[in-house]
Amino acid sequence: MASSSSSATTRPMVTPPASTTNGGALTTAASSSDDARHIYTVAARSLGDCVDLLLSLKAAMNAEEQEEQRRTTNGTGANGCTGNAMRDIHHMSRSASQEAEQGQGQDDAQPVSAFVPPRAPIALPQPITPCKRSEMYTKPSVLACQGTIGKHVRHLHDHYRLLFETYPPNQGLSPVHEWTVDYDKRSREVPMETDLEYAISELERLQHILEQYNVTDSSTASPSQPIGRNLLQPVTLQATIDPSHPPVHFQTTFGRELWFCSLHAVHHFAMIKVICGEFGMPLTEGFGLAPSTIKNRLLSH
Template identity: 70%
Template structure:
């Protein structure tokens, strides 16, 4: 079922949606500058259009689970270092996500500061070059999270099509869930 094309979701597969949402996080986190930090010559930029396609994550569920667990571990370790209760408080520096195992390419620095500037490169017109937008790490992390929820909703449609319904809240934005709770 992981690789079976959906009639209802434009021939999409669960695997392609999983790869797509993972790619957004991967591209955001992998482009953070090296441990020595940012300089005038090296600004942090992210281009979500440089996604990988036709990769093992789309077709190999075990590989996908492993990669998602790596991402989850990295994000959980990093979020602990952030002060999410005070988003306006500046926290300078970077955090390096490391485990007790040997260092890997996944052990790259991440910003402590949700307000760390990021330049977003986006394709608006396929006949022209990318357009640059100024953003922040926190805003882009939020975007990746809500973008993932959108793909969870598509995965939910595919699962329902194949007779595997998921929980009611799966694929629903946090703000929608909050609104529903306030109207109960």
């Protein structure tokens, strides 16, 4: 822990509110700049993984449309479809598990390969719930409590959006003004849930904001929408923990909430993976796995 006599070049310590310490005696040293940038990277990557998934779905929809046009032109009808054009373009983004394995392979003589996602399309499984690719984004899932891919995407996007929008400067307030976020104030029945193109655009917008902070000198970043630079900046979280009681408040930090949004997104990726599998569009092995799960699997092999 840095001492109070650190030089001017040392990042200052931030003392959490007294209610979060034992008699106010504890202080927390600021993270290194490399660690800080990596949190922005992880958050941006989670949004990028979602964009890659939706782009894969869009490509599958285009392939389906082309196949239908081919059948119409040839007059073969549904029975004339060979299935080749209906083969999905699977989600091929660099998953966290793949990156971890490649990183380990650089240090070990025999890199772990058990969790490397397939590189080429595989035979599609028989769908549990038949569904046209053009309907996949909005069709309710039988296995996932009538949820849809679109609703899960909107939900995980809302958490990032609310964290960024409540940053005081985005409300015309001073950066040191009290920062309060309430993830329960989410949007519902909005274009994010039904419009694939709009969803891709909004996810890419937030991803770009985070990537603008992933620079060698964060002080030179000029994002289109300001977000916190100090990961230890205090944030008050308002949450409804019981519908029969008023909301409660917890003291947290921007860095902790940014990490929560990233891990929360992974949870919904897992649900989206179930829905895609139900509709006969399998995703890669690493999609929807938490970092701790990936780490545990790598260590056990």
